[in-house]
Amino acid sequence: MAMIELKVDETTALGAAACLFNGFSDGSRLAIVRHLAVGEHRVVELTEHLGLAQSTVSKHLACLKDCGLVESRPQGRASLFSLTHPEATMELLSAAEKLLGLTGDAVVLCPVYGIEARE
Template sequence: MTMQQAPPRPEIDRVATGAFADLFHALSDATRLALLQHLAIGEHRVRDLVEHLALAQSTVSKHLACLRECGLVSVRTQGRASWFSLAEPELLARLLAGAEQLLDATGDRVTLCTHLMHPHSHAPASSSVGVS
């Protein structure tokens, strides 16, 4: 009788896994996703985003700073105005399209997942965040 060896386990790249977690954490906020949706249609100033999303200027600025630090958003200055845009629009569009397909395949199971609930969670964000 011969003993079968278990197949080797793949090595987990902890650095890459951490980077993925950081990226998804940056994308895990409904306000940041709404900002990205608005920027997907073109450049916006903070004041435009404040108006479109009906949020405080400080909230918009805080989330834009996070997205900018993560490399997802870039800014250009024109006079006294700062214009924000997506740093990698095609890649982000593909990522969000893939997420949409995954949500279509899993239905509302993500929304109902109790493991994702935490004290600061809000009602699930609607997938129909308006784009102005």
């Protein structure tokens, strides 16, 4: 049986990866993801834990949901939010922490994407 070679458009694949990382590119979204890693949360719980406005949390949850990273289910008049793929998400964040540890302050000090560049 001949193997079928699938051609992957590298530009498309890299674009999808960039979109994934954009989903994680906001500190508030990362904080939400970390809280959802321990289990389901309602918006009101996330606002209390994170000290963010309800509208901010809702906006970030909508972004994460649109990216396929978060899902929700109704519970009464509220919705419970959870990670769509918790193990893979936590593996990615763990790898990011490892890479950050290896690069030290280089990312934070980056003139294009570092903290000062965002201000």
